[in-house]
Amino acid sequence: MTPLLRTEIPGRPVRRGKVRDVYDFGDFLLLVATDRISAFDWVLPSGIPDKGRVLTQISDFWFRRLQVQHHLISTNVSDLPLPADVDRESLAGRSMIVRKTQVAPIECVVRGYLSGSGWKEYQQSGEVCGVKLPPGLKESDRLPEPIFTPAIKAETGHDENVSFATTCNIVGLEVATRLRDLSLDLYAQGAAYALEKGIIIADTKFEFGRVEGEMILIDEVLTPDSSRFWPQNxxxxxxxQASYDKQFVRDWLETQPWDKNSPPPELPDDVIRRTREKYVEAYEVLTGQEFAWK
Structure with missing residues (x-):
């Protein structure tokens, strides 16, 4: 299998993120999830075959399931006025046609368990993003209740965790409250469903955008790239914890003589294969459906 690392649609403005190529079609956008994979703030030279399809199919599943307004119009590339020479087959399964929105400048993170940067912050202060937590918690402990821990989006490097008060200063109390309430509600919906399937969603991040005065859900939703998925068993x-994501990639890179300040090495075939298997497994466990691109 050959990973898709870059797409090309002639004549359309494009913005390339770490994973997605975003094309402007005037009234709407085309989001194409490539097979690029990042680690330690670097996009790696190797891709994970079908990773973009997994992310898109999981997001599509959640957009249809969650009780929320969202930006997804279609996942069918046949609905697009594409040039005749564009390889539509390569775009199939990894494309979302979405409404344009005014994107909120806040990463809406919800944590149900104590892990990652939240665990580090808790060890130092007993708090996470200004939220005081009970003493004596261990790494990966379930929190008494999910907490909203927003972050400011960074163009490069890590996003910066901020308090709710800082979020209010950035977007105003009304918008900040709406973002918090939406995020906590969506996490509760998603985490409850996933747990029935044997997956713990330890934390996740949502993005929202405003259109016609309404704040709606955008971007990817509850995927292994935007969330920590842990097998409950x-x-x-x-x-x-073990996880359904790119942990194989991170673990392998940690064993390499790489300083994380220079271009990263190519991934070996077995790491690519095992990482792909984890992404596909996450899709199949969550949806109960076989991944169509095996």
């Missing part, structure tokens, strides 16, 4: 507080 292996969950054990007090340590890091």
């Amino acid at each position: 292996a969950y054990e507080p007090g340590r890091p």
Whole structure:
């Protein structure tokens, strides 16, 4: 299998993120999830075949399931006025036609468990993004209730965690409250469903945009790239958890003589294969459907 690392649609303005190529079609956007993969703030030279399709299919599943207004119009590339020489087959399964919105400048993070940067911050202060937590919690512990821990989007590097008060200063109390309430509600919906399927959603981030005065859900939703997915049958507080994501990639890179300040190395075939398997497994466990591009 050959990963798709870059797409081309002649004549259309494009913005390329770490994973997605975003094309402007005037009244709407085309989001194409490539097979690029990032780690330690670098886009790696190797891709994971079908990763973009997994992310798109999982997002499509959640957009249809969650009780929320959203930006998705269609996932059918046949609905697009594309030039005749564009390879539509390569875009199939990884494309979302979406409404344009005024994007909120806040990463809406919800944490149900204590992990990652939240665990580090808790060890230092007993708080996460200004939210005071009970003493004595262990790494990966379930929190008494999910917490909203927003972040400011960074063009490069890590997003910066901020307090709710700072969020209010940026977007105003009304918008900040709406973002918080939407995020907590969506996390509750998604986490409850996933747990029925044997997946713990430890934390996740949502993005929202305003259109016609309404704040709606945009971007990707509850995927292994935007969330920590843990298999429930292996969950054990007090340590890091196994996960349905790019942990194989991170673990392998940590064993390499790479300083994380220069271009990263190519991934070996077995790491690529095992990472792909984890992404596909996440889709199949969540949806109960076989991944169509096997």
